[in-house]
Amino acid sequence: MTNQTLLQQLASNPSCADDYDPNAMSVTQARQYIQQFLSPVQDSETISIKQALGRTLSTSVTSGLNVPGHDNSAMDGFAFRHAEATQPLQIVGTAFAGNPFTGELPAGGCVKIMTGAVIPSGVDTVVMQEHTATEGKMVTVLKIPAQGANIRLTGEDITIGQTVLARGHQIQPADMGLLASLGIAEIQVYRRLKVAFFSTGDELVSVGQPLQAGQIYDSNRYSLWGMLQALGVDVHDLGNVADDPDALEKTLLQAAAEHDVVITSGGVSVGEADFMKQLLAKHGQVLFWKINMKPGRPLAYGKIGQSHYFGLPGNPVSTMVTFYQFVQTALKNLMGSNTFSQPSFKVECVSAIKKAPGRTEFQRGILFKAGEDWKVKTTGEQGSGILSSMSQANCFIVLDDQTSTLAAGTLVEVQPFSGIC
Numbered sequence: 399m400t401n402q403t404l405l406q407q408l409a410s411n412p413s414c415a416d417d418y419d420p421n422a423m424s425v426t427q428a429r430q431y432i433q434q435f436l437s438p439v440q441d442s443e444t445i446s447i448k449q450a451l452g453r454t455l456s457t458s459v460t461s462g463l464n465v466p467g468h469d470n471s472a473m474d475g476f477a478f479r480h481a482e483a484t485q486p487l488q489i490v491g492t493a494f495a496g497n498p499f500t501g502e503l504p505a506g507g508c509v510k511i512m513t514g515a516v517i518p519s520g521v522d523t524v525v526m527q528e529h530t531a532t533e534g535k536m537v538t539v540l541k542i543p544a545q546g547a548n549i550r551l552t553g554e555d556i557t558i559g560q561t562v563l564a565r566g567h568q569i570q571p572a573d574m575g576l577l578a579s580l581g582i583a584e585i586q587v588y589r590r591l592k593v594a595f596f597s598t599g600d601e602l603v604s605v606g607q608p609l610q611a612g613q614i615y616d617s618n619r620y621s622l623w624g625m626l627q628a629l630g631v632d633v634h635d636l637g638n639v640a641d642d643p644d645a646l647e648k649t650l651l652q653a654a655a656e657h658d659v660v661i662t663s664g665g666v667s668v669g670e671a672d673f674m675k676q677l678l679a680k681h682g683q684v685l686f687w688k689i690n691m692k693p694g695r696p697l698a699y700g701k702i703g704q705s706h707y708f709g710l711p712g713n714p715v716s717t718m719v720t721f722y723q724f725v726q727t728a729l730k731n732l733m734g735s736n737t738f739s740q741p742s743f744k745v746e747c748v749s750a751i752k753k754a755p756g757r758t759e760f761q762r763g764i765l766f767k768a769g770e771d772w773k774v775k776t777t778g779e780q781g782s783g784i785l786s787s788m789s790q791a792n793c794f795i796v797l798d799d800q801t802s803t804l805a806a807g808t809l810v811e812v813q814p815f816s817g818i819c
């Protein structure tokens with residue numbers, strides 16, 4: 399069965415597969431279902447390395463150079479023949495980085511050498527300056543290093559023809575330097591993913607406009623904007639759309655026609671989902687799930703034409719949690735990236751945690767340094783509308799469905815929001 403047929407079947411008849419229950423999906427199952435319907439963009443473009451931060455390589459990069467390109471000194475010191483190290487050596491010249499010593503090394507001679515300078519021919523060892531004593535033109539090696547010491551060998555970092563970055567790698571600052579060190583000015587990357595989103599809800603007002611009674615400011619469009627920008631996709635904010643079938647239909651169809659991915663927030667929970675659900679059923683193959691998680695229970699995923707669709711719950715924390723737990727990895731996959739792993743590790747939680755078994759919870763946590771160790775505490779109230787908890791937090795505390803209330807001092811799994819780059 400093709401992926402497209404499977405999606406069609408699940409969307410039209412959710413009871414068609416034994417192991418598929420849209421009303422009791424685990425986080426892992428939902429990720430797996432989404433994963434099988436994704437295929438990365440194909441088109442690529444050539445860009446300069448300065449523009450490449452966060453972009454995904456569409457072809458692997460091989461080196462046309464050895465790095466280092468020549469044997470060179472790892473120290474400021476003296477270069478000499480190891481066999482002659484027991485006698486005082488005569489300084490016959492100096493080798494600078496970028497300005498090599500080109501003469502012949504006579505018997506009993508040595509060359510004063512700087513870090514990065516080419517190793518003169520005939521030399522097999524470098525001693526650091528601090529381990530020598532100099533008197534006029536003569537040098538005594540006080541502490542004889544092993545033969546070959548302090549010499550960085552040609553190609554010890556990278557050899558000609560070696561693959562340095564694989565297809566699917568997302569470019570980081572170090573890669574930009576690495577590419578430059580190989581003399582590579584341009585690379586081939588997948589085109590940017592085009593992602594559109596809009597909010598749904600009669601109660602929503604855009605910032606800059608006054609609030610009437612019962613209205614709230616639309617915050618999801620801003621957190622979505624930020625999360626999408628951080629991923630380096632081409633982001634299109636289509637505004638907020640009232641719970642009006644015609645407006646929703648028009649926006650949805652246009653968004654799907656022009657973008658690789660469409661994300662909406664709000665309107666997928668049971669009861670008030672009416673318009674969105676009907677529209678999605680009419681125009682696409684969309685799966686509606688109740689996920690065993692908190693926050694972020696309702697989630698919709700599917701395709702509208704060629705476009706992938708994610709329907710996120712409207713509560714501001716739920717929008718962010720479902721984005722990070724499902725959409726982010728899916729987008730990376732569609733971008734052609736092979737870097738999916740989200741690090742998580744265990745630390746002691748200094749707060750007691752309230753939880754009922756049955757659902758995976760993504761509580762908001764603050765990792766902090768206590769003496770020598772990192773520990774975590776919760777941000778306090780964990781309601782799905784408390785967006786300030788996401789703002790204060792620097793990690794999720796991930797509690798699996800089996801876990802119930804925990805006493806302070808228990809080890810918990812955390813997913814940090816950010817690393818060093």
Ligand code: AMP
Binds near residue numbers: 601667710714
């Ligand atoms: P819904 O998923 O549409 O039932 O919305 C759930 C809750 O989230 C409601 O309290 C909505 O008012 C709120 N909500 C929905 N969309 C947004 C948004 N874009 N910004 C802030 N709150 C929202």
Ligand code: MG
Binds near residue numbers: 665
């Ligand atoms: Mg709504």
